Amino acid sequence: MAPPRPLRIGVLGCADIAWRRTLPAMAAAPDIEVAAVASRDPGKADRFAAAFGCASVSGYEALLASSGIDAVYVPLPAMLHAEWVEKALRAGKHVLAEKPLTGDAESAGQLLRLADSLGLVLLENVAFPHHAQHARVAKLIADGVIGDVRDFTSVFTIPPLPEDDIRHQPDVGGGALLDMGIYPIHAALHHLGSDIEVVHAVLRVGARTGAVVSGRILACTPGGVTADLVFGMEHSYRSSCEFAGTRGRLWLDRAFTPQPTFQPVVRIDRQDHHEEITLRADDQFANVVRYFAAAVRMEAGAADRTAASLRQAQLVRDAERTAMRIEVP
Template sequence: MAAAQGPLRVGVLGCADIAWRRTLPALAACPDTELAAVASRDEAKGKRFAAAFGAPRVQGYEELLAARDIDAVYLPLPAMMHAHWVAKALRAGKHVLAEKPLTGDAKSTDELLALADSQGLVLLENVVFPHHSQHARVRRMLADGAVGELKDFTGVFTIPPLPDENMRYDPDIGGGALLDMGVYPIRAALYYLGPALDVLHAVLRIRSRTGAVISGRILACTPGGVTADLAFGMEHSYRTGCAFAGSSGLMLLDRAFTPPPPLQPLLRVERQDHREEITFPADDQFGNIVRHFAHAALTGSSVHDQSEMSRRQARIIDDVRRVAVRIEVP
């Protein structure tokens, strides 16, 4: 895999809210990355982003990709635009950190990852939460028998309704809740249960006037019989967490997907006649993934494990669409 000379000069393709709140601050703070340019279809927004994060210039998308002094691209465009622009960035010789989901389907995901491999470039899906240290700690506790033999995993990520004009309600642009919120519990199930996860059943609630998935639930299972109950959506109260039910106990992890850097995550452990709360150290998951991406691009190290997770995640999304009962709602 090709390596770049540090620091990694990064161009930003799009001015999404997640870029403003989380990823660009992490890129600006990382000693191994330098924000070189911002590309935006809204010039005023592009100038605001560039000024806030120290990028020297604002360009159009094609101009940014053609720039020889840019080594990598961070791409926070709407979900259904990813496949097109990630491919263009890779063909322009840029490493790519792309917001999740990498694409809307398994075939497109496979094609992009194969293209990155053929070009000797890093393509990393910006699924951030596994880079928070709380998850490695929980996985070690499960391996050490904290709940006995794991029987059931539950993952949930739901948010309240968004304004009607929000692009997530347009399935041709934002892709809907399965792609936006559903990837969190799906990826968590893969992280904790392994890649051999089969979708048994699913329910998708579809907004009738737009065709967008607004919420859903997935039942999956490992070959050994561990079940996964995964809920997601944008018509609920805000919930984000994981639960691990075992033969001798239960663990509940709140703020599993979205802990801000100062937050010390809380894990509740319940066993017969025993209750305890464990506070984990604060961690910066966005800073961690940015450093991971920069290290891979600068040293030529592999991101194979994350690529395989992205492939399996995309296949599960395809499987959910295939088996789901669809319920139309106003």
């Protein structure tokens, strides 16, 4: 029997994350074909098309109208997601959308329900849970290597961005809460469970731009496990998860953006015991695009991620509602 034809994916937009990580992973996957890239700038589309051996399309509408496209990848700026994800779904396309899915919980819920009603896959591209290091950490915690977890800390911060970066434009890029804040929020959901609730937050807001540039969220599970979630774009680079338990602590550096060749190290401290476990390298972007293709084909193991995306959006909303906002230069 002949193998199924590759899933033909069109790309709406020429973002850096698409160029560096997602499209190389798609191009390397045997069951995926990058069929076309659309841009409002023909020069950008031509550059991507030449690099990934696909068609160059002028304008997003033209790509969505193509009968030869099974699914679309949407790496547009955050605040444009809702419009184009909806248009893609109504055009009958499965969608892999960069995080955040949308800028607010209400529209995220509407899109997830729309996809379900149409029998289409809508997957938010939060890639890090697909890296093997997080499964290994979860097993170590479940095995009681540090006892019962009492506190969780997660940090994702990056150095200051240029003033013209779209993340300084709240109506386009959405700011640091929607960009960097998604990582520690989703990590708390992933490792502590969906019943975690926001207790309070502090958001630093640029006086000139009105964009959130950094912040801190305190959350808690019903059982009293606390989560300290830190994010921002005015720091040194940090990307970590740390668990404090009754018998010790465990932490993981490069929790969110490891390169495919990077071997993560899990560090465990207990009283007089210090241990470092070097894990195998893994490619979380290759894993997430394979997961998306499997979900489209309704293959075993492709679990529904709708609930996680919706709960993440709700926690972002709750952080915004409870936050103390501090204006900074």
